[in-house]
Amino acid sequence: MSIASIMVSLDRGEAASARVRLAADLARRFEATLTGVAARKLPHPGPAADIASAQSSYDEERAKLAEELARARDIFEDEAGGDIRTGWREAEDEAEAFLVRQARGADLVVVGREAGRPGAEDMAVDPGLVLMEAGRPVLVVPPGVERLQAARIVVAWKDAPEARRAVSAALPFIRRADQVHVAAAGSEARFEGAEEVSELLARHGAHVTTHLWNAPVRETADEILRFAKRQDADLVVMGGYGHSRMREWLFGGVTRTMLRTSPLCCLMSH
Numbered sequence: 001m002s003i004a005s006i007m008v009s010l011d012r013g014e015a016a017s018a019r020v021r022l023a024a025d026l027a028r029r030f031e032a033t034l035t036g037v038a039a040r041k042l043p044h045p046g047p048a049a050d051i052a053s054a055q056s057s058y059d060e061e062r063a064k065l066a067e068e069l070a071r072a073r074d075i076f077e078d079e080a081g082g083d084i085r086t087g088w089r090e091a092e093d094e095a096e097a098f099l100v101r102q103a104r105g106a107d108l109v110v111v112g113r114e115a116g117r118p119g120a121e122d123m124a125v126d127p128g129l130v131l132m133e134a135g136r137p138v139l140v141v142p143p144g145v146e147r148l149q150a151a152r153i154v155v156a157w158k159d160a161p162e163a164r165r166a167v168s169a170a171l172p173f174i175r176r177a178d179q180v181h182v183a184a185a186g187s188e189a190r191f192e193g194a195e196e197v198s199e200l201l202a203r204h205g206a207h208v209t210t211h212l213w214n215a216p217v218r219e220t221a222d223e224i225l226r227f228a229k230r231q232d233a234d235l236v237v238m239g240g241y242g243h244s245r246m247r248e249w250l251f252g253g254v255t256r257t258m259l260r261t262s263p264l265c266c267l268m269s270h
Contacts, residue, residue, distance in 0.1 A: 005032055006027050006107065008076075022145060023080075038089075107136070111130055112125070128256075131268055136269075138267075150176065153235045155197070158238075173267070180206045182194050194211075222257075235266075236262065237267045
């Protein structure tokens with residue numbers, strides 16, 4: 001596994017600049033190309049007295065969108081710097097749908113932790129939706145985090161395809177880490193194969209330890225974050241577990257909590 005192409009989602013929220021700096025630092029570390037992505041759908045036109053009024057309203061919205069996209073591109077170019085290969089994609093489109101389509105050309109997609117941040121408006125993407133639809137590993141970055149050292153990594157292990165894919169996606173980080181902790185929680189933790197995963201990562205050169213917790217499922221996310229803090233880790237690797245019902249993504253408790261509240265970067269795969 002290697003990382004040659006990274007995509008980062010842009011919006012007008014305060015966290016966008018830090019997110020680009022983090023993504024650019026990763027691009028330097030892995031000698032990857034960094035592509036900024038931004039999109040917003042024009043609102044549906046409201047009632048208008050006549051065709052001229054409707055056209056005027058539409059033109060105003062188009063001009064506003066062009067300004068927003070230009071500002072997003074300025075943020076990207078200012079924060080990415082001139083010492084890495086970069087690209088830019090923009091569109092008048094739903095933000096998540098556009099990013100998901102562009103993700104076919106990425107090894108890693110970097111998004112903000114939550115949609116709906118103040119000032120972000122409709123350009124912000126829902127990280128859960130991108131995670132479930134992109135078919136690529138997604139790095140979810142909390143507000144205010146502008147560097148990911150990933151010297152100490154916690155792998156939140158569950159013996160499921162999503163976690164296996166997440167571990168494979170994280171190998172470029174894991175190979176460079178000083179310490180990797182593979183942790184499994186719950187009454188069946190000893191049957192989840194965490195030790196075998198640790199052996200695999202050791203074969204890839206990782207300095208790895210295994211941890212089994214008998215924590216209730218409802219407390220797993222909090223236990224992961226407490227453990228990561230004790231280990232001075234700044235990256236959690238985990239599967240993203242959920243399914244679609246009536247066009248709504250429904251997540252398991254751990255995934256939902258990490259997407260909404262984790263103060264650490266999370267590398268997730270579905």
